[in-house]
Amino acid sequence: MIQAKVAEILESDQFLQEHHIKGWVRSFRSNRFIALNDGSTLKNLQCVIDFENTDEDLIKRINVGAAISVKGTLIESQGSQQRVEIEVTDLEILGDANPEEVKLTILSPKKHSMEKLREQAHLRVRTNTFGAVMRVRSRLSFAVHKYFQDRNFYYVNTPIITGSDAEGAGEMFKVTNMDLKNPPKNEDGSINYKEDFFGKETNLTVSGQLEAETFALGLGQVYTFGPTFRAENSNTSRHLAEFWMIEPEVAFCDLDQNMDLAEDFIKYVLKYILKHCKDDLEFLAQRQENEDKLKPKAERSDMNLLDKLNFVLENNFKRVSYTEAIEILKNSKPNKKKKFNYIIEEWGADLQSEHERYLVEKHFKCPVILFDYPADIKAFYMRLNEDGKTVRAMDILFPGIGEIVGGSQREERLDVLKEKMAELDIPEEELWWYLDTRKFGTCVHSGFGLGFERLVQFTTGMGNIRDVIPFPRTPQNAEF
Amino acid sequence: MIQAKVAEILESDQFLQEHHIKGWVRSFRSNRFIALNDGSTLKNLQCVIDFENTDEDLIKRINVGAAISVKGTLIESQGSQQRVEIEVTDLEILGDANPEEVKLTILSPKKHSMEKLREQAHLRVRTNTFGAVMRVRSRLSFAVHKYFQDRNFYYVNTPIITGSDAEGAGEMFKVTNMDLKNPPKNEDGSINYKEDFFGKETNLTVSGQLEAETFALGLGQVYTFGPTFRAENSNTSRHLAEFWMIEPEVAFCDLDQNMDLAEDFIKYVLKYILKHCKDDLEFLAQRQENEDKLKPKAERSDMNLLDKLNFVLENNFKRVSYTEAIEILKNSKPNKKKKFNYIIEEWGADLQSEHERYLVEKHFKCPVILFDYPADIKAFYMRLNEDGKTVRAMDILFPGIGEIVGGSQREERLDVLKEKMAELDIPEEELWWYLDTRKFGTCVHSGFGLGFERLVQFTTGMGNIRDVIPFPRTPQNAEF
Numbered sequence: 001m002i003q004a005k006v007a008e009i010l011e012s013d014q015f016l017q018e019h020h021i022k023g024w025v026r027s028f029r030s031n032r033f034i035a036l037n038d039g040s041t042l043k044n045l046q047c048v049i050d051f052e053n054t055d056e057d058l059i060k061r062i063n064v065g066a067a068i069s070v071k072g073t074l075i076e077s078q079g080s081q082q083r084v085e086i087e088v089t090d091l092e093i094l095g096d097a098n099p100e101e102v103k104l105t106i107l108s109p110k111k112h113s114m115e116k117l118r119e120q121a122h123l124r125v126r127t128n129t130f131g132a133v134m135r136v137r138s139r140l141s142f143a144v145h146k147y148f149q150d151r152n153f154y155y156v157n158t159p160i161i162t163g164s165d166a167e168g169a170g171e172m173f174k175v176t177n178m179d180l181k182n183p184p185k186n187e188d189g190s191i192n193y194k195e196d197f198f199g200k201e202t203n204l205t206v207s208g209q210l211e212a213e214t215f216a217l218g219l220g221q222v223y224t225f226g227p228t229f230r231a232e233n234s235n236t237s238r239h240l241a242e243f244w245m246i247e248p249e250v251a252f253c254d255l256d257q258n259m260d261l262a263e264d265f266i267k268y269v270l271k272y273i274l275k276h277c278k279d280d281l282e283f284l285a286q287r288q289e290n291e292d293k294l295k296p297k298a299e300r301s302d303m304n305l306l307d308k309l310n311f312v313l314e315n316n317f318k319r320v321s322y323t324e325a326i327e328i329l330k331n332s333k334p335n336k337k338k339k340f341n342y343i344i345e346e347w348g349a350d351l352q353s354e355h356e357r358y359l360v361e362k363h364f365k366c367p368v369i370l371f372d373y374p375a376d377i378k379a380f381y382m383r384l385n386e387d388g389k390t391v392r393a394m395d396i397l398f399p400g401i402g403e404i405v406g407g408s409q410r411e412e413r414l415d416v417l418k419e420k421m422a423e424l425d426i427p428e429e430e431l432w433w434y435l436d437t438r439k440f441g442t443c444v445h446s447g448f449g450l451g452f453e454r455l456v457q458f459t460t461g462m463g464n465i466r467d468v469i470p471f472p473r474t475p476q477n478a479e480f
Numbered sequence: 481m482i483q484a485k486v487a488e489i490l491e492s493d494q495f496l497q498e499h500h501i502k503g504w505v506r507s508f509r510s511n512r513f514i515a516l517n518d519g520s521t522l523k524n525l526q527c528v529i530d531f532e533n534t535d536e537d538l539i540k541r542i543n544v545g546a547a548i549s550v551k552g553t554l555i556e557s558q559g560s561q562q563r564v565e566i567e568v569t570d571l572e573i574l575g576d577a578n579p580e581e582v583k584l585t586i587l588s589p590k591k592h593s594m595e596k597l598r599e600q601a602h603l604r605v606r607t608n609t610f611g612a613v614m615r616v617r618s619r620l621s622f623a624v625h626k627y628f629q630d631r632n633f634y635y636v637n638t639p640i641i642t643g644s645d646a647e648g649a650g651e652m653f654k655v656t657n658m659d660l661k662n663p664p665k666n667e668d669g670s671i672n673y674k675e676d677f678f679g680k681e682t683n684l685t686v687s688g689q690l691e692a693e694t695f696a697l698g699l700g701q702v703y704t705f706g707p708t709f710r711a712e713n714s715n716t717s718r719h720l721a722e723f724w725m726i727e728p729e730v731a732f733c734d735l736d737q738n739m740d741l742a743e744d745f746i747k748y749v750l751k752y753i754l755k756h757c758k759d760d761l762e763f764l765a766q767r768q769e770n771e772d773k774l775k776p777k778a779e780r781s782d783m784n785l786l787d788k789l790n791f792v793l794e795n796n797f798k799r800v801s802y803t804e805a806i807e808i809l810k811n812s813k814p815n816k817k818k819k820f821n822y823i824i825e826e827w828g829a830d831l832q833s834e835h836e837r838y839l840v841e842k843h844f845k846c847p848v849i850l851f852d853y854p855a856d857i858k859a860f861y862m863r864l865n866e867d868g869k870t871v872r873a874m875d876i877l878f879p880g881i882g883e884i885v886g887g888s889q890r891e892e893r894l895d896v897l898k899e900k901m902a903e904l905d906i907p908e909e910e911l912w913w914y915l916d917t918r919k920f921g922t923c924v925h926s927g928f929g930l931g932f933e934r935l936v937q938f939t940t941g942m943g944n945i946r947d948v949i950p951f952p953r954t955p956q957n958a959e960f
Contacts, residue, residue: 005632005700022732024698024921039699039731040632067921094732095892095922107920122691122913123920125698134699138634145625152485152520154618159951160640160707161653161684161722163958173641173677174660175653175684177711180671183660191660197653197711197721198958204655211602211951211960218504218605219519219614220485227640227706231657231677241677242641251519252502252574412575433602433960440587440603441504441547442575471639471691478643478678480691480913
């Protein structure tokens with residue numbers, strides 16, 4: 001029912017077979033050679049027309065960007081660029097593309113900046129780079145589901161609109177149905193949220209963790225994979241206001257097992273992509289090499305993309321306690337020479353991205369799992385260690401990306417959890433349901449969150465996170 | 481690394497093997513028999529303790545809801561209720577559950593109303609019914625991804641926060657970062673959205689279709705599977721303010737192929753569930769039968785759940801044009817006897833759920849695909865037929881559920897699309913990017929949207945849509 005795809009035809013050795021393909025013209029040269037792409041693969045199919053016996057008006061309409069239907073015979077190619085090609089017997093223009101208008105878009109066959117591609121995000125999937133990234137992203141998504149489902153984790157869709165803002169992971173977007181010009185007000189002038197759609201203040205979720213925990217404490221092992229939001233004014237190449245997160249949560253699982261799970265999971269999905277997205281990854285590796293050549297030597301990658309992926313697969317992530325990390329950083333050259341923007345002076349300091357990068361890229365030269373952080377710089381739900389000052393948290397740091405995973409063993413002891421919440425002024429009434437899970441058969445459990453776009457960035461070698469999501473949402477930008 | 485699961489042990493025939501299991505007590509009788517559940521299956525594992533040699537204080541703590549760790553030997557069961565059981569050699573209470581407090585919750589082992597389960601949505605995954613529904617939901621999600629990925633569709637995450645509200649599928653929630661008490665205003669008193677996070681008015685998406693179209697017209701075939709939103713004050717058993725939708729979009733695909741795809745897709749996922757969720761479906765079928773017995777005869781299902789699923793698998797969906805459907809309805813008994821709330825008088829009438837149910841449940845007695853609707857009652861982007869008054873739309877109607885799929889061939893002709901938008905006062909500036917896709921290699925293409933929760937409802941036989949999603953969002957309700 002679905003048409004014959006370029007990807008299949010390029011693999012075929014059924015010579016002289018007739019084919020019917022529909023796609024878009026990527027280039028047309030010498031009035032004979034059409035490079036046809038239908039999105040099924042990075043590669044184009046060469047379709048050769050009999051230019052002497054083809055109507056001149058038709059040939060004029062074979063322009064870059066046009067949608068065409070081609071019927072023809074599969075033959076061995078005479079050219080060195082491709083193994084097979086189609087000898088066209090019938091050609092039809094399905095949708096024209098005016099060359100003058102195409103010139104003004106990123107469809108025109110020349111190098112465009114990534115910024116320009118972003119401005120035309122509705123067309124960029126028709127470029128080699130972005131098409132490759134989106135194919136890899138799609139396959140990565142599936143690898144995520146396959147990993148968990150094969151291991152009998154249950155997928156849980158935690159709510160996007162949430163009435164609780166206790167997680168405290170960052171600034172939240174408000175969701176409302178009120179007339180913003182004239183919102184209903186109480187006598188004291190405050191907003192009367194009882195009149196709003198949900199009868200209370202609601203926000204976009206920053207994490208599905210707390211809800212996922214309630215599910216893990218019944219179904220055993222679950223994972224989320226959905227959009228999360230941050231209303232933070234961060235205009236960087238690493239932040240989005242809307243991004244997708246993966247959050248597994250496992251009952252009867254401690255922090256060590258949690259680290260094992262995270263490492264095994266990341267290696268699985270990378271392996272899956274290396275196997276299933278070979279063409280796209282090779283193209284992206286080449287692309288990164290070309291980009292690197294334009295950079296000053298110090299900023300170039302020391303490994304090509306495929307080598308980097310294989311390196312992660314083949315080496316254990318280095319597990320280092322926060323306390324050890326602080327010692328390493330304190331004694332590091334950039335700290336002693338005051339090259340860091342934030343000098344590490346003592347235990348308890350929050351690590352900045354410059355410190356994480358130093359540990360991963362300079363010191364260990366491999367992915368690093370930092371664990372047992374000071375309680376004061378981590379969230380309320382993390383399990384307090386026996387030392388009374390550190391919590392069973394872990395972050396995974398990746399070269400070039402920084403933090404890709406943040407996780408912890410959760411505080412399962414009702415009294416300790418309540419004490420911590422009181423300390424931080426988190427009202428028990430708001431999280432009554434979360435506390436309930438510690439009353440009725442509480443148990444050791446752990447989980448982590450992985451920012452999906454950062455994983456796509458790492459896998460594709462893309463420098464800017466806006467180029468690994470279809471339509472990025474950032475401050476001052478919600479176009480399309 | 482992950483503990484031994486009840487599901488595996490129940491299938492094992494390695495008698496005398498030692499096992500270590502962690503889970504929650506579902507029941508404890510005669511001071512000897514623990515029914516242990518860990519979420520890996522509907523079924524409990526019977527764990528038999530040597531009550532004479534077990535500490536009395538420990539026995540007192542084996543309460544419904546408690547989390548326990550059990551070590552023991554797999555033996556053939558003496559009882560008739562189960563094939564195997566565990567002879568406990570070691571038992572540890574991991575998390576207590578106070579029986580007095582459990583009594584007040586839905587964890588107490590008696591029948592609770594679905595309303596009560598909803599009020600304790602953080603605990604309901606520990607009940608048989610809701611646990612079964614959530615396992616089926618998870619597997620259904622995977623079946624969705626597997627269907628499309630096996631067929632080389634690409635998963636695309638269309639934006640949740642959207643700056644365009646042109647789709648017109650319903651009322652939207654506003655997303656904002658402004659101080660609602662003192663929003664920035666323009667001189668004329670209107671809200672100054674330039675000061676808001678995205679620099680413009682933004683909403684929660686009602687559909688990813690328009691963005692998915694831009695991707696299909698490059699990658700060929702794509703699908704979305706993500707949350708969508710409606711700020712409609714519908715307090716029914718069929719509506720949610722937040723729900724998950726699946727939206728495939730295919731280039732070079734007409735309406736007939738679109739219907740083929742939808743029918744094939746639905747049959748695939750149902751078949752997958754019948755194969756992979758046998759225990760849960762059998763339980764849910766039994767549950768529905770029991771529920772039915774309490775209902776007046778006229779309201780009872782004429783088929784049990786499994787028969788109904790198999791019936792859908794084995795029969796072609798009936799394809800009927802809107803015009804034929806109107807004739808059938810006009811001449812139907814309930815129309816002539818004025819039993820319908822909305823009497824069908826003439827062509828052009830919008831079909832209400834009572835009419836859809838009549839067609840599906842009384843007249844055809846099978847799933848029905850209605851197509852070629854009047855243009856006036858359908859969205860602007862649907863392709864106009866040659867008759868100038870109908871569009872290439874199709875809805876799939878299911879027994880007991882009503883509309884489960886809504887789709888169409890999209891209007892690919894730039895001039896016709898622009899005319900229609902002008903008619904409906906949809907500004908071209910707002911959808912410039914959508915129109916662009918019709919300028920550069922436009923082509924016949926189609927897609928549909930399927931409400932995932934309705935599919936879960938149909939598959940599980942649950943009457944209320946609030947009972948097939950973890951934490952339902954409805955008017956006046958955003959708890960948890």
